[in-house]
Amino acid sequence: MADPQKTAPPRRGGRSSEGGSAITKMLRVLEEVAGNEPRKLADIATAAGVTKPSVHRILAELTELGYAVADGAGSYSAGPRLRALAAEVADGTAAASIDQLLTALQRQVGQTVHLALRNGDHAVYTQKVESDQPYQMASRVGMRLPLHCTAIGKSVLAHLPADELAAVLASTGLPGRTPATITTPEHLARELAAVRERGYAIDDEENETTIRCIGVPVLDASGTAIGGISVSTVKFLVTAEQLAGFAPALRATADQIALLLR
Structure with missing residues (x-):
């Protein structure tokens, strides 16, 4: 049996490079926008361990649903529903x-x-x-x-x-x-x-x-x-x-x- 430690995908910043399942990615992104301070998309992607294209799609959905807010200058923060x-x-x-x-x-x-x-x-x-x-x-x-x-x-x-x-x-x-x-x-x-x-x-x-x-x-x-x-x-x-x-x-x-x- 293969050693799971040798076959596991590389991790980035303590998280898998792919960011996990779709739900896991969404929750990680949601965690990163939950604070009071607006955050740049790139910073959210790095902290969440999710690729920028995925973060962009997730943030678009969260913003549409009211869980995130875009400030118009590339930063995001907690939305009214969150x-x-x-x-x-x-x-x-x-x-x-x-x-x-x-x-x-x-x-x-x-x-x-x-x-x-x-x-x-x-x-x-x-x-x-x-x-x-x-x-x-x-x-x-x-x-x-x-x-x-x-x-x-x-x-x-x-x-x-x-x-x-x-x-x-x-x-x-x-x-x-x-x-x-x-x-x-x-x-x-x-x-x-x-x-x-x-x-x-x-x-x-x-x-x-x-x-x-x-x-x-x-x-x-x-x-x-x-x-x-x-x-x-x-x-x-x-x-x-x-x-x-x-x-x-x-x-x-x-x-x-x-x-x-x-």
Whole structure:
């Protein structure tokens, strides 16, 4: 019988050169993007012991599914679904606690409440608490939302480093969704400065006509915006001034959710 130590394939960095089965490769790559710091594809491949072409395919799938996020500059980090999963593993009550916080906020403001987490150049709704008003928002859990014309999205963009913001806008552009959408870089820059100054973002029919939203960021331990929460309503029910009045309650809820997602 052949000596298994003599016939085993060579190992690279403590792992087989082929990286193992497809599932093993995926899990190794997932482990490498699970940290808070973005990592280059080449670094992930080296650490995981998986070839660059395989890592590229795996990361494309993980990004599409929301388990990884591409920053537009060649680096990857944990995506919203991976963060949510980690929170549930670390604390089995985390998801339920987030639901309770969002439900309490909805009861306080009387309008529809959303939580969305950033995934690359867009965000994804992960939770929604519908209002008891005689209408329903078209949004749904799992829906992607653009960043430049939504309250949650602008809250995220306002907290990005300049180079990362530029990469996102280069990827998406500033397409007009309604007549009120911001479509020039100069106008968006002024808007994001205002968001940083007042601590919240407003979407006044910029993504959907008749819909107004207020949003605040959800920040991780380093101060990076990983997503945001919003209150959405129709313009004939809530004035812009009333909407702005929801900001303190939103901020308090976002801070509590941030702690659960860390």
